[in-house]
Amino acid sequence: xxxxxxxxxxxxxxxxxxxxxxxxxxxxxxxxxxxxxxxxxxxxxxxxxxxxxxxxxxxxxxxxxxxxxxxxxxxxxxxxxxxxxxxxxxxxxxxxxxxxxxxxxxxxxxxxxxxxxxxxxxxxxxxxxxxxxxxxxxxxxxxxxxxxxxxxxxxxxxxxxxxxxxxxxxxxxxxxxxxxxxxxxxxxxxxxxxxxxxxxxxxxxxxxxxxxxxxxxxxxxxxxxxxxxxxxxxxxxxxxxxxxxxxxxxxxxxxxxxxxxxxxxxxxxxxxxxxxxxxxxxxxxxxxxxxxxxxxxxxxxxxxxxxxxxxxxxxxxxxxxxxxxxxxxxxxxxxxxxxxxxxxxxxxxxxxxxxxxxxxxxxxxxxxxxxxxxxxxxxxxxxxxxxxxxxxxxxxxxxxxxxxxxxxxxxxxxxxxxxxxxxxxxxxxxxxxxxxxxxxxxxxxxxxxxxxxxxxxxxxxxxxxxxxxxxxxxxxxxxxxxxxxxxxxxxxxxxxxxxxxxxxxxxxxxxxxxxxxxxxxxxxxxxxxxxxxxxxxxxxxxxxxxxxxxxxxxxxxxxxxxxxxxxxxxxxxxxxxxxxxxxxxxxxxxxxxxxxxxxxxxxxxxxxxxxxxxxxxxxxxxxxxxxxxxxxxxxxxxxxxxxxxxxxxxxxxxxxxxxxxxxxxxxxxxxxxxxxxxxxxxxxxxxxxxxxxxxxxxxxxxxxxxxxxxxxxxxxxxxxxxxxxxxxxxxxxxxxxxxxxxxxxxxxxxxxxxxxxxxxxxxxxxxxxxxxxxxxxxxxxxxxxxxxxxxxxxxxxxxxxxxxxxxxxxxxxxxxxxxxxxxxxxxxxxxxxxxxxxxxxxxxxxxxxxxxxxxxxxxxxxxxxxxxxxxxxxxxxxxxxxxxxxxxxxxxxxxx
Numbered sequence: 001x002x003x004x005x006x007x008x009x010x011x012x013x014x015x016x017x018x019x020x021x022x023x024x025x026x027x028x029x030x031x032x033x034x035x036x037x038x039x040x041x042x043x044x045x046x047x048x049x050x051x052x053x054x055x056x057x058x059x060x061x062x063x064x065x066x067x068x069x070x071x072x073x074x075x076x077x078x079x080x081x082x083x084x085x086x087x088x089x090x091x092x093x094x095x096x097x098x099x100x101x102x103x104x105x106x107x108x109x110x111x112x113x114x115x116x117x118x119x120x121x122x123x124x125x126x127x128x129x130x131x132x133x134x135x136x137x138x139x140x141x142x143x144x145x146x147x148x149x150x151x152x153x154x155x156x157x158x159x160x161x162x163x164x165x166x167x168x169x170x171x172x173x174x175x176x177x178x179x180x181x182x183x184x185x186x187x188x189x190x191x192x193x194x195x196x197x198x199x200x201x202x203x204x205x206x207x208x209x210x211x212x213x214x215x216x217x218x219x220x221x222x223x224x225x226x227x228x229x230x231x232x233x234x235x236x237x238x239x240x241x242x243x244x245x246x247x248x249x250x251x252x253x254x255x256x257x258x259x260x261x262x263x264x265x266x267x268x269x270x271x272x273x274x275x276x277x278x279x280x281x282x283x284x285x286x287x288x289x290x291x292x293x294x295x296x297x298x299x300x301x302x303x304x305x306x307x308x309x310x311x312x313x314x315x316x317x318x319x320x321x322x323x324x325x326x327x328x329x330x331x332x333x334x335x336x337x338x339x340x341x342x343x344x345x346x347x348x349x350x351x352x353x354x355x356x357x358x359x360x361x362x363x364x365x366x367x368x369x370x371x372x373x374x375x376x377x378x379x380x381x382x383x384x385x386x387x388x389x390x391x392x393x394x395x396x397x398x399x400x401x402x403x404x405x406x407x408x409x410x411x412x413x414x415x416x417x418x419x420x421x422x423x424x425x426x427x428x429x430x431x432x433x434x435x436x437x438x439x440x441x442x443x444x445x446x447x448x449x450x451x452x453x454x455x456x457x458x459x460x461x462x463x464x465x466x467x468x469x470x471x472x473x474x475x476x477x478x479x480x481x482x483x484x485x486x487x488x489x490x491x492x493x494x495x496x497x498x499x500x501x502x503x504x505x506x507x508x509x510x511x512x513x514x515x516x517x518x519x520x521x522x523x524x525x526x527x528x529x530x531x532x533x534x535x536x537x538x539x540x541x542x543x544x545x546x547x548x549x550x551x552x553x554x555x556x557x558x559x560x561x562x563x564x565x566x567x568x569x570x571x572x573x574x575x576x577x578x579x580x581x582x583x584x585x586x587x588x589x590x591x592x593x594x595x596x597x598x599x600x601x602x603x604x605x606x607x608x609x610x611x612x613x614x615x616x617x618x619x620x621x622x623x624x625x626x627x628x629x630x631x632x633x634x635x636x637x638x639x640x641x642x643x644x645x646x647x648x649x650x651x652x653x654x655x656x657x658x659x660x661x662x663x664x665x666x667x668x669x670x671x672x673x674x675x676x677x678x679x680x681x682x683x684x685x686x687x688x689x690x691x692x693x694x695x696x697x698x699x700x701x702x703x704x705x706x707x708x709x710x711x712x713x714x715x716x717x718x719x720x721x722x723x724x725x726x727x728x729x730x731x732x733x734x735x736x737x738x739x740x741x742x743x744x745x746x747x748x749x750x751x752x753x754x755x756x757x758x759x760x761x762x763x764x765x766x767x768x769x770x771x772x773x774x775x776x777x778x779x780x781x782x783x784x785x786x787x788x789x790x791x792x793x794x795x796x797x798x799x800x801x802x803x804x805x806x807x808x809x810x811x812x813x814x815x816x817x818x819x820x821x822x823x824x825x826x827x828x829x830x831x832x833x834x835x836x837x838x839x840x841x842x843x844x845x846x847x848x849x850x851x852x853x854x855x856x857x858x859x860x861x862x863x864x865x866x867x868x869x870x871x872x873x874x875x876x877x878x879x880x881x882x883x884x885x886x887x888x889x890x891x892x893x894x895x896x
Contacts, residue, residue: 087107088107088108088109089107089108089109090107090109091109091185092109092183092184092185093106093107093109093110093111093112093113093114093168093182093183093184093185093186094106094107094109094110094181094182094183094184095107095110095126095181095182095184096179096180096181096182097126097142097179097180097181097182098178098179098180099146099178099179099180100125101125101126101127101142101180102123102124102125102126103121103122103123103124103125103126104122104179105122106118106121106122110184113158113160113166113168113184113186114129114158114159114160114161115160115161115162115163116161126138126182127139129158129159130156130157130158130159131156131157131158131159131165134156134157137154137156138154138156141154141170141172142172142180145172145173145174145180146174146178146180149174149175149176150173150174151171151172151173152171152172152173153169153170153171153172154169154170154172155167155168155169155170155187156168156170158184166186166188167186167187167188167190167191168184168185168186168187168188169184169185169187170182170183170184170185171183171185208227208229209229209230211229211231212231212310213231213308213309213310214228214229214231214232214235214236214290214307214308214309214310214311215227215228215229215231215232215306215307215308215309216228216229216232216243216248216306216307216309217299217304217305217306217307218248218304218305218306218307219302219303219304219305220268220296220302220303220304220305221302221303222247223247223248223249223258223261223264224245224246224247224248225243225244225245225246225247225248225251226244226245226304227244228240228243228244232309235280235282235288235309235311236253236280236281236282236283237282237283237284238251238253238283247261248264249261249263249264252281253280253281253282253283254280255279255281256278256279256280257278257292257294257307267294268296270296271295271296271297272293272294272295272296273292273293273294274291274292274293275291275292275293276291276312277289277290277291277312277316278290278291278292280309280311288311288313289311289312289313289315289316290309290310290311290312290313291309291310291312292307292308292309292310293307293308294306294307294308295308333356334356334357336356336358337358337444337445338356338358338442338443338444339355339356339358339359339361339362339363339442339443339444339445340354340355340356340358340440340441340442341354341355341356341359341370341377341440341441341442341443342354342438342439342440342441343438343439344437344438344439345435345436345437345438345439349374350374350375351374352367352370352371352374353438354367355367355370355371359443361445362417362419362443362444362445363380363409363411363412363417363443364411364412364413365380365412380409380410380411380412381407381408381409381410382407382408382409382410382416384408385407385408388405388407389405389407389421392405392421393423396423396424396425396439397425397436404420404421404422405420405421405422406418406419406420406421406446406450407419407421417445417447418445418446418447418449418450419443419444419445419446420443420444420446421441421442421443422441422442423439423440423441423442424439424440424441425438425439425440426438426439426440460472461473463536463537465515465518465519465537466518466519466521466522466537467522468522468526468535468536468537468543469534469535469536469537470536470537471536471538471539473536474534474536474538474544474546475592477534477536477546478494478534478546478592478595479592481534481546481548482585482590482591482592485548485549485585485586486586486590490548490549491549491550491551491584491585491586492546492547492548492549492550492584492585492595493545493546493547493550493551493554493555493558493582493583493584493585494544494545494546494547494582494583494584494585494592494595494596494599495544495545495546495547495555495558495559495562495580495581495582495599495614496538496542496543496544496580496581496582496583496596496599496600496602496603497525497542497543497544497545497562497578497579497580497603498541498542498578498579498603498607499517499518499521499541499567499576499577499578500576500577500578500579500607500611500612501576501611502514502517502540502541502576503541505517505574505576509574513569513572513574516569516570517567517569517574517576518537518541520567520568520569520570521543521567521578522535522537522543524562524565524567525543525545525562527565528558528561528562528565529545529547529558530548532548533545533546533547533548534546544596544599545558551584552584552616555582555584555616556614559580559582559614560614562578562580563577563578563580563612563613563614577611577612578611578612579603579606579607579611579612579613579614580603580606580613580614580615581598581599581600581601581602581603581604581605581606581614581615581617582599582602582614582615582616582617583595583596583598583599583602583616583617584616584617588617598617598622599617601617601621601622601624601625602615602616602617602618602621603615604625605621605624628684631680631681631684632684632688632690634670635668635681635684635685635688635690636690638668638670639690639693639694639697643668643669643670643671644666644667644668644669644694644697644698645666645667645668645669645870645871646664646665646666646667646698646701646702646705646871647664647665647666647667647868647869647870647874648662648663648664648665648719648868648869648870648871648874649662649663649665649861649866649867649868649869650662650861650865650866650874650877650884651663651720651839651859651860651861652859652860652861652865652884652885653858653859654849654852654853654857654858654859654860654885655858656883656885657883657884657885657886658881658883658884659878659881660718660859661717661718661719661720661752661859662717662718662719662720662874663719663720663721663722663754663861664698664701664702664719664720664721665678665868666678666682666694666698667868668680668681682724686724686726691724691726691727692726692727692730692732695723695724695727695736696727696732696736698721699721699736699737699740699751700736700740700743702719702721702740702751703740703741703743703744703746703751704743704744705719705871706719706744706746706750706751707744707745707746709875709878710746712875714875714878714879716747716750717750717878718749718750718751718752718780719750719751719752720752720753720754720780720782721751721752721753721754722754722756722784723753723754723755723759724759725755725756725758725759725762725763725767728755728759728767728770729762729763729766729767729770733770734770734773734774737751737753737774737777737779738777741777747778748777748778748779749778749779749780751779751780752779752780752781752782752802752803753774753779753780753781753782754781754782754783754784754805755767755771755781755782755783755784756783756784756785757783757785757786760783760799768798768799771799771800771801772800775800780802780803781799781800781801781802781803782801782802782803782804782805782839783796783799783801783803783804783805784805784807785805785807786804786805786806786807786827796830796834797834801836802836802837803831803836803837803838803839803859804827804830804831804836804837804838804839805838805839805840805841806824806827806828806838806839806840806841806857807841807842808841808842808862809842810823810824810827811824811840811841811842811843811848811852811862812842814848814851814852815847815848815851821851824840824852824855824857825855828855828856828857832856837858837859838857838858838859839857839858839859839860839861840852840857840859840860840861840862841860841861841862842861842862843860843861843862843863843864843865844862844863844864845864846864848862848864849864849885865884866884
């Protein structure tokens with residue numbers, strides 16, 4: 001039947017292109033089968049109407065064949081319909097692509113994956129369905145499949161009409177006609193599971209590696225170490241590579257965990273083991289105490305043991321220290337001066353728990369006495385203090401924070417003692433049932449402290465030497481007096497006293513004599529005032545008196561009385577006096593600080609006028625004080641901001657008219673006041689202690705300038721610096737000069753130091769030693785303002801000086817004043833006889849110069865030759881090398 005049907009077909013009785021047109025629709029390879037929702041019955045063979053109409057009548061045998069063929073076709077169609085359903089509804093999407101990658105057929109599952117109708121998919125390039133990042137992968141994959149005609153697999157993501165891209169697995173093959181068949185499986189769920197697993201494993205790994213405890217994984221059957229975390233590696237100091245795959249009992253560090261194979265096997269019967277103190281020896285020999293928890297579980301069908309290892313060395317050391325501390329505490333409690341006690345409350349009754357041995361010394365009662373008599377502690381409290389103690393305990397019991405309480409007790413021997421009592425409660429239970437279970441405290445005998453406090457209170461408010469009220473008491477009393485004076489509209493006078501020459505007495509006769517003098521002053525001041533007045537010692541040799549209801553007239557009487565009385569030291573011939581400054585309330589101030597400041601200003605003026613005097617405060621004095629203070633403040637800033645400059649005045653050889661040296665003179669380049677000369681600030685700098693740092697700056701600056709001139713080819717030079725007595729006697733004086741010379745490298749003879757007679761006579765022995773040291777260094781020394789002091793010629797012979805400078809006061813009217821001329825001649829004669837150069841300073845006229853030349857003076861300086869010049873001006877003058885005799889105050893100076 002089949003052969004005849006085939007032959008019949010071959011003979012053309014049934015045209016293939018028309019009769020089997022349905023094959024194109026149902027072929028899985030052509031994708032022609034309509035979806036189930038698009039067709040409701042299997043396809044039937046289609047015979048064109050025209051063929052049926054023009055076909056001649058068939059013979060009986062032909063009718064049989066036709067009927068047979070029709071039945072066969074219907075069976076084939078039914079079978080192909082079943083295969084088409086299997087193809088369309090398969091769980092895998094199928095796509096057929098041509099050689100260019102264009103979709104020629106797709107099953108229903110494939111279209112559903114994409115979310116698009118098959119009719120729209122057909123004719124679309126498959127790569128358009130693929131996520132952009134995977135398209136190169138697809139291109140390479142299809143090219144490999146086409147070129148080798150083999151099967152292959154790849155994974156990528158497809159773009160769907162709605163929703164996120166799908167992860168798919170594609171299996172592809174290529175036939176001889178270069179058609180590529182794709183089987184597409186949705187693996188999104190698997191991918192998400194894999195990613196979740198990867199995240200979980202990563203998280204676990206991070207936890208494993210970041211764990212603060214050491215973690216070690218060991219095979220339960222083999223005992224081999226399979227993993228360790230970084231904490232354990234750091235803990236024992238053995239590299240990870242040296243631990244992995246080794247048996248745990250082979251590593252000395254873990255000998256405390258499993259000393260042998262047998263020991264390790266013996267631990268297998270327990271799933272969980274906890275050791276709170278095992279030894280762990282590190283690679284560097286340290287012994288750690290560790291807490292170990294081992295847990296057995298299955299990992300991929302393999303039993304493993306996880307060891308969690310925590311270093312408790314610090315905790316163990318702390319515990320041992322705590323035990324030691326507790327032992328020490330018990331020892332201390334038994335030996336300290338405090339009486340320590342502890343009592344507990346049982347059913348409202350007090351029962352003693354502990355009383356330290358010190359209770360016998362403090363209260364006179366032994367610990368046994370407290371155990372026998374629960375109320376002994378209350379009975380020994382002083383009657384006047386029992387209420388205070390009960391209030392203190394009530395506050396403690398109510399939960400309030402209480403400071404230690406001071407109260408009295410009656411010692412067993414009947415004496416009264418002061419104690420410091422402090423305690424705290426311990427509570428039991430919770431909520432409303434929380435009750436006091438114990439009271440712990442300590443008692444300190446402060447009897448001697450109370451006595452000392454009374455003395456301290458007196459000393460805190462009085463001067464221990466004179467027994468007069470001190471500064472703090474004075475301030476408190478002045479405030480009280482001023483408050484009353486304000487209400488009563490009365491005057492109050494404040495006297496500020498300073499003992500004249502007190503420092504010299506202390507330095508020459510000793511502090512013992514100075515102390516006795518201060519006591520004598522205190523007695524005299526008390527004798528000169530009334531009981532309603534306040535006499536106090538402010539500090540040092542300064543005293544303050546507050547006179548109640550006194551104006552100028554009454555205060556003058558008291559001040560004169562004090563001045564006339566004077567002060568003396570009993571048993572000696574020492575007699576001194578005082579300088580007094582006075583301010584009056586309310587005229588000179590309405591608070592004690594202003595009154596005290598104004599009285600101090602007036603006292604300073606009284607002392608400046610010679611001492612043994614008193615001065616009332618005036619506004620002019622206040623202005624002067626403010627000016628002085630402003631200069632002092634600016635001076636401190638000037639040092640920090642480098643506001644000082646040096647000017648140089650040349651010294652002239654009277655024989656040649658050339659430079660013989662120069663003197664450095666300081667100037668202050670004030671930012672607002674301009675250039676200030678030294679006479680306006682040097683005295684303030686000396687009184688405020690600022691002259692020493694200024695002098696150090698001058699020494700260093702002069703040495704550096706000399707070096708700079710030498711580097712410019714100017715020299716040799718000698719520059720003189722005038723030194724104050726305070727700096728010359730300062731402990732850093734010699735070091736300052738030596739360091740300046742060493743820093744600059746100039747020759748010592750280039751630096752000349754000038755000292756006044758007053759400086760030399762301030763402390764002759766010390767000054768002589770410093771001068772000898774400077775002379776040994778090679779410096780030149782000269783006596784400035786010679787003739788104005790009181791130095792004797794015999795003492796002058798001892799001084800290692802090179803020059804004498806005649807004070808300008810003698811030069812000023814030398815031609816018309818015979819006395820001045822006589823003094824100058826005498827100085828020149830002395831210098832000549834002692835082989836010292838004599839320099840006349842302050843030469844301003846030609847007549848003065850001629851007189852000095854006639855008398856044989858060797859050097860001179862003054863405005864006649866040149867005013868002091870800044871560094872630039874002096875540098876230019878040095879380069880010109882003028883003859884000052886031929887060109888005094890010449891053209892050179894006019895240029896600067």
